[in-house]
Amino acid sequence: MARDGVDVLVVGGGATGAGAALDAAARGVRVGLVEQRDYASGTSSRSSKMFHGGLRYLEHLDFGLVREALRERNLMLNTLCPHLVTPVSFIYPLEHRFWERLYVGAGVFLYEILARMASSPLPWHQHLGRRRLRSVAPALDAFGGIRYWDAVVDDARHTMTIARTAAAHGALLANSARVVGAGTNRNGQIEAAHVVDLERGVQITIPTRVIVNATGVWTDDIERLAGEHRVDVRASKGIHLLVPRDRIDAEAGILLRTRVSVLFVIPWGSHWIVGTTDTPWSLSRAHPAASRTDIEYLLRWVNTALRSPIGVSDIVGVYAGLRPLLKGETDETSKLSREHAVHDRGNGMISVAGGKYTTYRVMASDAIDATSPYLGSLPASTTSEIPLIGSTARSEDRLRCRYGTFAGEIEKLSATDPEYARPVVGDAPYLNAELRYAVTHEGALHLDDVLTRRTRLSIETRHRGLDAVKPTARIMGGVLGWDRVTFDREIDHYQARVRAELDSQSQPDDRTADAARMGAPDVRTGINE
Ligand SMILES: Cc1cc2nc3c(=O)[nH]c(=O)nc-3n(C[C@H](O)[C@H](O)[C@H](O)COP(=O)(O)OP(=O)(O)OC[C@H]3O[C@@H](n4cnc5c(N)ncnc54)[C@H](O)[C@@H]3O)c2cc1C
Numbered sequence: 001m002a003r004d005g006v007d008v009l010v011v012g013g014g015a016t017g018a019g020a021a022l023d024a025a026a027r028g029v030r031v032g033l034v035e036q037r038d039y040a041s042g043t044s045s046r047s048s049k050m051f052h053g054g055l056r057y058l059e060h061l062d063f064g065l066v067r068e069a070l071r072e073r074n075l076m077l078n079t080l081c082p083h084l085v086t087p088v089s090f091i092y093p094l095e096h097r098f099w100e101r102l103y104v105g106a107g108v109f110l111y112e113i114l115a116r117m118a119s120s121p122l123p124w125h126q127h128l129g130r131r132r133l134r135s136v137a138p139a140l141d142a143f144g145g146i147r148y149w150d151a152v153v154d155d156a157r158h159t160m161t162i163a164r165t166a167a168a169h170g171a172l173l174a175n176s177a178r179v180v181g182a183g184t185n186r187n188g189q190i191e192a193a194h195v196v197d198l199e200r201g202v203q204i205t206i207p208t209r210v211i212v213n214a215t216g217v218w219t220d221d222i223e224r225l226a227g228e229h230r231v232d233v234r235a236s237k238g239i240h241l242l243v244p245r246d247r248i249d250a251e252a253g254i255l256l257r258t259r260v261s262v263l264f265v266i267p268w269g270s271h272w273i274v275g276t277t278d279t280p281w282s283l284s285r286a287h288p289a290a291s292r293t294d295i296e297y298l299l300r301w302v303n304t305a306l307r308s309p310i311g312v313s314d315i316v317g318v319y320a321g322l323r324p325l326l327k328g329e330t331d332e333t334s335k336l337s338r339e340h341a342v343h344d345r346g347n348g349m350i351s352v353a354g355g356k357y358t359t360y361r362v363m364a365s366d367a368i369d370a371t372s373p374y375l376g377s378l379p380a381s382t383t384s385e386i387p388l389i390g391s392t393a394r395s396e397d398r399l400r401c402r403y404g405t406f407a408g409e410i411e412k413l414s415a416t417d418p419e420y421a422r423p424v425v426g427d428a429p430y431l432n433a434e435l436r437y438a439v440t441h442e443g444a445l446h447l448d449d450v451l452t453r454r455t456r457l458s459i460e461t462r463h464r465g466l467d468a469v470k471p472t473a474r475i476m477g478g479v480l481g482w483d484r485v486t487f488d489r490e491i492d493h494y495q496a497r498v499r500a501e502l503d504s505q506s507q508p509d510d511r512t513a514d515a516a517r518m519g520a521p522d523v524r525t526g527i528n529e
Contacts, residue, residue, distance in 0.1 A: 001172045002195075005207030006032040008371055009193050010214055011179045011222055014044035015155070015357050017214035018162040019364030019383070024212075025169035026386055027368065027379050032206060033171060034195055036178035037286070037524055038449045039163050042216050044357065045156035045453050046288075046321025048240065048264060048275050051076055051085060051358045052150040053115065055255070056262050058107050065339055066111065069358045071118035073151055078121055080361075081161065081388040083395065083404040086152045087122055088267050090253040091133070093142035093305055101127065101144065108148045122149035137250035141307045147252055152266060155357060156453035157402060158388075160442055162360075165388045175443055176524055182211060182225040182349065190226065190348030198524045199445065210371045213351040214364075216324040217285045226349040231341065232327035233353050235282065237510075239290040240275030241298055242317035242459050247310050248272050258301050265302060271316060271460060274302050281322055283514035286522065288320040289504035291513035317459030318505055326354040342366045348374055398429060403437075410437055424468045430455040435472050439479045446523045447473055447490045448497065464498045496520040 013035025024031035053070035125148035183192030223229035254265035303309040340355030352367035365381035390404030399407035413433040414421035420433035438444040438454035457465035500520035504513040
């Protein structure tokens with residue numbers, strides 16, 4: 001990238017940035033992407049993991065937003081990456097006999113009409129009476145419910161797959177590469193980005209005509225590199241808990257109303273994901289911390305609907321993420337806009353912010369459309385017709401759901417050595433071959449990348465991935481050539497991170513939780529934010 005330069009440099013390797021790199025590459029633009037940590041290490045690995053239209057936005061009469069997101073959901077289910085997306089049903093339990101069934105039923109019906117206008121492959125909703133509810137979801141204490149369908153995805157794996165697809169179309173990608181400055185010519189037009197390679201500790205200059213700023217909650221920082229920031233992004237924290245599947249007896253997910261928003265219980269392999277919260281956050285953006293108060297809030301609300309309550313001892317994993325919300329006229333983050341905006345500063349810096357994961361592709365194509373004043377007219381976006389690499393029909397096979405047509409590569413590796421065919425730990429399904437593949441094909445550089453995003457050992461096991469630390473380090477170190485010092489440093493870092501997270505989860509509020517989480521340094525040296 002530094003030698004020949006690019007026409008567009010995308011900053012940020014979340015879903016939006018990876019999508020922008022793919023969109024540009026597919027239009028024949030010479031594009032690069034730099035990510036300061038790991039692909040999806042920001043919000044894009046910490047969402048509720050749903051591709052959905054957002055039933056609750058219908059109440060705000062945001063029909064356009066819901067229709068657009070449903071169209072994108074269906075595109076992913078039908079064409080772009082069916083192997084990665086799981087259709088799931090949710091039950092809305094009813095507390096009031098007549099008016100609630102009528103009101104919620106009408107909303108769900110409208111949701112499905114909007115979805116069917118865009119080729120929804122999912123079934124129609126069902127009304128459940130008391131007896132039927134008891135058989136579908138014995139855990140629920142309600143006298144009826146409405147069951148409707150949406151979809152779930154492993155967000156970190158999906159983002160990494162978009163990034164790999166972008167690379168397959170010619171985009172140049174680098175992680176551990178942090179943008180620290182923007183070079184401009186005499187007229188103030190962007191002509192380069194200054195980037196620090198955090199693995200080698202050297203700064204390089206990448207010539208570029210346009211910077212696409214897709215940095216989520218860091219948007220204002222990158223804008224400031226080119227002058228006064230003009231996009232105002234606020235961070236809103238949302239946390240999730242993982243509990244074992246057998247702790248909530250139900251064959252479908254659950255959607256509950258809270259006082260300010262909604263709460264989901266989402267089927268996730270052998271676990272449920274319970275979330276989320278929605279509170280303003282102004283502390284560490286790299287490592288947002290869940291406090292004891294956040295955890296108690298979720299437990300309190302979910303237990304209002306369950307016959308047999310869940311408690312702290314049922315929690316296997318916890319994670320927190322930050323919504324990049326466009327600042328509006330209200331201070332309540334749950335009411336800030338979920339729509340996205342593209343802002344062209346007029347000097348080659350284009351910021352794309354807000355939105356939802358589900359609509360990343362639309363955000364990406366809008367951002368690349370906005371580069372044409374600098375690059376000349378561009379062909380229209382084609383990403384609605386480009387399946388992600390490995391894309392194939394959905395299957396019940398675990399490896400095919402994760403790797404699609406590349407599952408054979410994991411199987412081939414497993415066949416070369418019985419050690420590769422074994423799971424890395426006894427309480428999770430990930431094979432040693434998958435850990436190796438994460439390094440050789442999926443860009444993982446640190447233990448944290450593999451334990452937190454290529455696999456989900458950090459949230460799916462009670463030991464939070466600690467039992468997998470040494471075997472994973474041995475496999476990664478073997479490929480990356482780690483010496484003893486690096487091997488020990490990686491392990492120390494991961495252990496310190498888990499200790500700090502557990503400590504933060506016992507703290508009473510955001511400030512004390514953040515202070516506890518900040519006790520563990522970032523493995524990619526030199527960044528605190
Ligand atoms: C709790 C929660 C639940 C959610 N649930 C859903 C859901 O179920 N469905 C849905 O559709 N949406 C959901 N969302 C929203 C969705 O997750 C986000 O809108 C989306 O992930 C944002 O992606 P992004 O690429 O814009 O930002 P990010 O994923 O944050 O990516 C920005 C990237 O920029 C990088 N970066 C920052 N500064 C620099 C720099 N100087 N140099 C290089 N790189 C840099 C960061 O490291 C980061 O990786 C949820 C969000 C939250 C917080």
